Amino acid sequence: KQEVTQIPAALSVPEGENLVLNCSFTDSAIYNLQWFRQDPGKGLTSLLLIQSSQREQTSGRLNASLDKSSGRSTLYIAASQPGDSATYLCAVKGRLDTGNQFYFGTGTSLTVIP
């Protein structure tokens, strides 16, 4: 069964700093990987989706990379702002022949200090 790990569980950075969040998964036979943001008590908001054939995706100050062979993805946030404070989760979707569901990490709680 696919296992998804996110380290660290929590991270505090001063405003303006660039930062990297990590996600690792045990089974490289994935269909895609998605990064989400979750604000306290709220649902998840999709940030970026990377197909298994892609290496990275960018949206504004966010850049997500995927290295399937090593089972890793990173989410890079440039010039962090207090409004970036939230929990960030990654999820991988298995290929049809290995189970067609999404597997989530437990998230990294990010605090950006003004």
Next chain:
Amino acid sequence: DVKVTQSSRYLVKRTGEKVFLECVQDMDHENMFWYRQDPGLGLRLIYFSYDVKMKEKGDIPEGYSVSREKKERFSLILESASTNQTSMYLCASSDRGPLGETQYFGPGTRLLVL
């Protein structure tokens, strides 16, 4: 914009009650999912559905059932609520298009079983 709505943001129920959680999506998505989210455990899949009247068990289906009579609506049923079902419940939907099945989440229902 994709919209996924859940019938309640907060619910308080008694042990043994039958509980219905409703989820509606407005984008004609074929796939719908129910997760529960607990601290330290992340999101765990309860049930999912790939078509009307179709359902598949996720990782933790015990104590739950689902209904999908119409494409836009996916209901989660707690047959006899227990205190260990106190949790945040999140509904999601996804498409099967070329973007690789981005998941869209509702705002969540926080359920307390007394």
